[in-house]
Amino acid sequence: MGGVMLDRRHVVRELLQDREDAVVVTGLGSPTYDVAAVSPSERNYYLWGAMGGAAMMGFGLALAKPDLHVIVVTGDGEALMGMGALATIGAVKPANLAILVLDNEHYGETGMQQSHLGLGVDLCAVALACGLTQACRVTTEAELQSAARNFHQTGAPKFVQVKVDPEAPPRVMPTRDAVENKITFRRALGIS
């Protein structure tokens, strides 16, 4: 590929800095730490488990709150475990859902074993084939800036796979109390 690989925290910052009142669901592991580090909010739901469930959780939220922009931030390993979700979501095409996959081609939480995305599997092509017609792959700063301009526009589901540096930044750990997170999140949306 050549060039400097994108830093994952920089990517998350660029894509979430204009989030306004958008809600965010994070996939377990580094994406949870990344969002906690650069875009903390009561409108974040941080997964520390349920691997493979982040996109579906965002999808359920998108159906429940059609007027809100729902953003899923997850990793390549987590997305691969729930790959069928791309078919389920593609069949409905929720206009207010965006999925960001931070693809470091490794399973960072378990010792940096190589993932399928470093072994020739093309997840962006899978998303496209599942009907997420705006799916794109980002490898450069220019492509990141282009993706950021479209990321918050609703009308069709977004899928952005960003190749990031496998270097892991310091962990920033949000709450692991899933009940507390649920109550805080719902309260922030005005749901009792």
Added chain:
Amino acid sequence: MNVIDWQQAVYDVIKSSGISLVGYVPDAGHATLINCARDDKEIHDVVMTTEEEGIPLCAGAWLGGMRSILLMQSSGVGNCVNMLSLQRTARFPMVIIVTMRGEYAEFNPWQIPMGSTTQAVLELCNFKVERVDDETSAAETVQAAIDFAYNSNVGVAVLLSQKMLGRKKWVE
């Protein structure tokens, strides 16, 4: 009461309880409920590739204040096991209606392992389980499950017995 009647009664309960989302993996035993949901413009019907997708689907919906229900076959319960940690850890209200296989006049032995462990698996995962053997109690039991789940933030499963659902016709 024939199959259509009690399934229609169950659907009426789903509607009157404020359920707006029905997630399912296609299943013959749930065919009437699935068709009702698909035909209902007030309901989001979501066909899933595997039952485990339904657990975060319902959790996400509840984060946004929406009530939901899942329909699956006993074999699908096994697909959900790790994902059920989401319900337990966050105390999400959740209702699953399960059509049973592998327990009465079963033709296919491959259905027996999961069918014989469905209830135990759900209970090990902290779900409350109600079993329906009599079609006249199906709607009331589903109503109780919805009330229980959404009043007390628990997971509740309703198992519809294979004997009640009737024998699957394998050869016409």
